[in-house]
Ligand code: ADP
C-alpha cells in the first residue's frame with residue numbers, strides 16, 4: 001500500500017447556526033485506503049463528507065488534498081469536486097435522462113468531452129458496474145441497487161481521486177445491498193481511495209483498512225475494523241457497537 005497521503009484534515013470545525021456539528025476533527029487518509037466511518041445518526045458523518053467535497057464550507061481548519069491545502073478563495077471548487085466523487089443514499093440520478101445520458105452528462109458539460117468520448121467512457125463504466133444492458137433505460141425502470149450502481153458509474157466518469165459514499169446501501173431493500181457492496185469492493189481492490197459511511201459491518205470488516213467511530217461531532221476512536229469492532233477501547237464505541245451489532 002502506498003504511503004502517500006490522499007486527503008487530510010486538521011482541526012476542522014463546522015456549525016449550523018448555534019449547532020456545533022464538527023469539532024476539531026483531525027483525519028488522514030492515505031492513497032488507496034478504504035475508511036469506514038460509523039456513528040449514530042446526527043453525529044456529523046454526512047457533514048464531514050460534505051465538507052470534504054465542499055458541498056458544505058468549513059468554518060475553520062485545514063483540508064489538504066494530495067498535498068495541496070484547498071481554500072474556497074484560492075481554488076475552483078468545481079474542479080475540486082471532480083477530484084472528490086460522492087455517492088449519496090438516495091442516488092440523485094437525473095430522472096429525465098437515460099442511464100447512459102446520466103453518466104455522459106458531467107464529462108460533457110464540465111470536462112468538455114466530446115459526445116463520442118463521453119459515450120465510450122460511459123460504456124466501459126456500465127460494463128464495470130454490470131449494467132451494459134440497461135444503458136438506454138430511464139432510472140424509474142431500475143431497481144434501487146441498479147440505480148446506485150449507475151450513480152457509482154456516474155461519479156467514476158469524472159475520474160475522481162477519492163470517492164465518498166454516504167450510506168450508499170441504507171435506502172435499498174436488503175436483497176439489493178450485496179450487488180452495490182460488491183461493486184464498491186471491486187473499486188477498493190482496484191486501489192480507489194474511499195471513505196464510506198456505512199452500517200454494513202461485514203463490508204467494513206472485509207474491505208476497510210480503517211474504521212472510524214464518530215460521536216457528537218468528534219472522532220472518538222480509529223482502528224483496524226477487526227480490532228475496533230472486537231476490542232473497542234472507548235466506552236462510547238462499545239455502547240454504539242452493542243446497539244448495532
Ligand atoms: P449524520 O450523517 O451522522 O447523521 P449529519 O452530519 O447529517 O449527521 O448531521 C449532524 C447534525 O447537523 C444533525 O444535528 C443535523 O440535524 C445537523 N445538520 C446537518 N445539516 C444541516 C443543515 N444544512 N442545517 C442545519 N443543521 C444541519
Ligand code: MG
Nearest residue numbers: 045046047166
Ligand atoms: Mg448522514
